[in-house]
Amino acid sequence: MPNPTNIKERLLDLVFPKLCLNCHRLLEEPIDKENLLCGRCFGSIVVNRLIFPEPGFFLGSATLYKIEAARNLIHFLKYEDFPGVKHPIAKIIKAYLRKSAFIDLFRNAKPEIVPVPLYFLKSINRGFNQAEDIAEVLAGETGWPTRNRLLRRIRNTRSQAKLEQKSERLENMAGAFILKSGLEEYVVGKSFIVVDDVYTSGATMSEAIKVLKSGGAKSVAGFVFAKG
Numbered sequence: 188m189p190n191p192t193n194i195k196e197r198l199l200d201l202v203f204p205k206l207c208l209n210c211h212r213l214l215e216e217p218i219d220k221e222n223l224l225c226g227r228c229f230g231s232i233v234v235n236r237l238i239f240p241e242p243g244f245f246l247g248s249a250t251l252y253k254i255e256a257a258r259n260l261i262h263f264l265k266y267e268d269f270p271g272v273k274h275p276i277a278k279i280i281k282a283y284l285r286k287s288a289f290i291d292l293f294r295n296a297k298p299e300i301v302p303v304p305l306y307f308l309k310s311i312n313r314g315f316n317q318a319e320d321i322a323e324v325l326a327g328e329t330g331w332p333t334r335n336r337l338l339r340r341i342r343n344t345r346s347q348a349k350l351e352q353k354s355e356r357l358e359n360m361a362g363a364f365i366l367k368s369g370l371e372e373y374v375v376g377k378s379f380i381v382v383d384d385v386y387t388s389g390a391t392m393s394e395a396i397k398v399l400k401s402g403g404a405k406s407v408a409g410f411v412f413a414k415g
């Protein structure tokens with residue numbers, strides 16, 4: 188008769204790997220099931236202090252995309268649907284909000300958090316949107332509300348990663364988003380934070396921000412987990 192505790196432990200082993208998601212070294216016992224990175228890899232993720240001035244808006248970015256462990260957390264969030272990685276991501280975001288003045292940008296406004304939407308066919312295929320995951324973490328830390336259905340992606344853009352030139356990326360994203368029909372008046376005079384997982388050329392973020400601003404939003408900032 189198998190011991191039920193052993194069975195439970197073996198099931199947990201399947202769900203929570205014993206190897207660091209980044210360097211694949213064996214994690215030290217007892218395993219921190221909420222971290223999934225070894226201490227060294229987690230410690231390698233530098234937390235930013237700055238708010239980055241981008242053309243036309245301010246960008247909050249918890250860490251940098253060039254850090255391998257940060258890239259791997261995003262990879263597991265985006266392609267492997269690995270819910271456990273939300274915990275280390277949340278820890279890094281929390282540290283950024285403490286160290287930077289990002290929250291102070293909105294001292295006089297209660298902004299609404301708007302994740303960059305996926306094209307609907309892509310979201311059906313994938314079943315989730317990693318930008319919504321990051322938005323959920325930011326909302327949890329700040330108490331600001333999320334508005335997941337304010338923007339709509341009206342066409343399936345080519346993967347930005349396959350386009351090298353910034354001009355190609357901007358062109359690829361032009362006109363990709365609209366305000367959801369019936370919510371055109373909703374944005375007028377409000378403050379928003381557009382959220383994505385990563386920021387590289389900025390084409391996606393800029394396009395989403397442009398739609399909210401031209402719809403009459405008072406102020407719009409951007410927020411990502413990792414900036415390129």
Ligand SMILES: [Zn+2]
Binds near residue numbers: 209211
């Ligand atoms: Zn490691």
